[in-house]
Amino acid sequence: MADAGQKAPGRTSVWLEGKVRRAGRGQPSGLDRDRITEVTVRLLDAEGLAKFSMRRLAAELNVTAMSVYWYVDTKDDLLELALDAVFGEPELPDPDADEDWRDQLRTVAGEYRRLLVRHPWVSPLAGTFLNIGPNSLALSRTVHRVVRKTGLPAHGITGAISAVFQFVYGFGTIEGHFITRSAQAGMTQEAYFRHAMTTAGRAPGAAEMLKENEEIMTARGGDTVEEMRDRDFAFALELLVKGIEAMVEPT
Numbered sequence: 001m002a003d004a005g006q007k008a009p010g011r012t013s014v015w016l017e018g019k020v021r022r023a024g025r026g027q028p029s030g031l032d033r034d035r036i037t038e039v040t041v042r043l044l045d046a047e048g049l050a051k052f053s054m055r056r057l058a059a060e061l062n063v064t065a066m067s068v069y070w071y072v073d074t075k076d077d078l079l080e081l082a083l084d085a086v087f088g089e090p091e092l093p094d095p096d097a098d099e100d101w102r103d104q105l106r107t108v109a110g111e112y113r114r115l116l117v118r119h120p121w122v123s124p125l126a127g128t129f130l131n132i133g134p135n136s137l138a139l140s141r142t143v144h145r146v147v148r149k150t151g152l153p154a155h156g157i158t159g160a161i162s163a164v165f166q167f168v169y170g171f172g173t174i175e176g177h178f179i180t181r182s183a184q185a186g187m188t189q190e191a192y193f194r195h196a197m198t199t200a201g202r203a204p205g206a207a208e209m210l211k212e213n214e215e216i217m218t219a220r221g222g223d224t225v226e227e228m229r230d231r232d233f234a235f236a237l238e239l240l241v242k243g244i245e246a247m248v249e250p251t
Contacts, residue, residue: 013130014077015084031063033071033081040082041119048180049121054078076129083125084133090115092138095145102241104146109168109237112139116172120180123173151248160247164240171236175229189225 039060044052054075058065072078090111093104116123131140147160182192200206222228 013132014072014080015130015132031061031067031071036061036068036071036078037081037085040078041085044082044121045119049079049124052079052121079125080129080133083122083129083131084135086115086119086122086135087131087133087139088135089118090139092142093146095142095149101146101149104149105164105241106237108139108143108146109164112165112168113172113175113233116169117176117179120173120176123169123176126169150244152244156247160244163243164237167236167240171233178225193225 036057040052040057043057043060047056052075054065054068057078058068061068068078072081090108092111093099093107095104097104143161143165144157147157147164150160152160178192179189182189185192185195187195197210201210220228220231222231
């Protein structure tokens with residue numbers, strides 16, 4: 001027994017605390033953890049992380065809030081389950097397949113980007129939790145095995161993974177939030193982009209900066225915001241691929 005005044009251990013992860021699906025008398029009928037997780041994901045997609053609550057979830061399930069606690073101890077446990085559920089969505093390449101590592105790396109990076117854009121609430125949770133659920137580990141395992149195919153020395157594997165996937169994390173996070181803000185403003189992405197650029201152009205010194213960037217923006221190409229982002233993403237990812245190739249050659 002802990003001494004009086006001793007703090008209880010901090011929460012670690014729903015995957016580490018030996019929590020099992022609850023059962024017993026009084027268990028609400030028609031519910032299970034998978035169903036609760038599925039509805040959680042749907043609410044997070046529709047309303048965002050800030051508006052999510054156990055009461056809101058219970059109302060969507062047409063049960064009492066206490067009924068949900070038959071299956072999870074805390075809201076954080078449920079968010080962690082939802083996070084791992086969507087980590088199962090990407091279509092991952094088979095690292096054992098006879099396929100070039102460059103193509104497989106592009107595939108995984110693109111799938112991760114689409115995941116972050118499709119579920120904007122994922123990025124803050126992925127930066128909060130340990131990401132050790134079964135789907136998250138499957139994704140991590142694929143990433144590690146693909147990067148090992150590059151021929152990089154063992155001490156460079158984690159650095160290469162960080163370079164590629166922290167870039168994708170940042171890119172997908174900003175993209176997802178931009179799309180969300182556009183929708184909240186009731187504007188298309190193009191209209192929101194033009195509005196932002198016009199507003200920024202009124203700031204002191206901004207006009208000169210925008211003038212200097214005209215050539216870059218013209219060369220960037222793309223008729224829509226989405227096309228511009230796709231080109232930026234593809235080029236940036238290719239820079240990282242070339243960087244890995246350059247680091248492999250001397251070894």
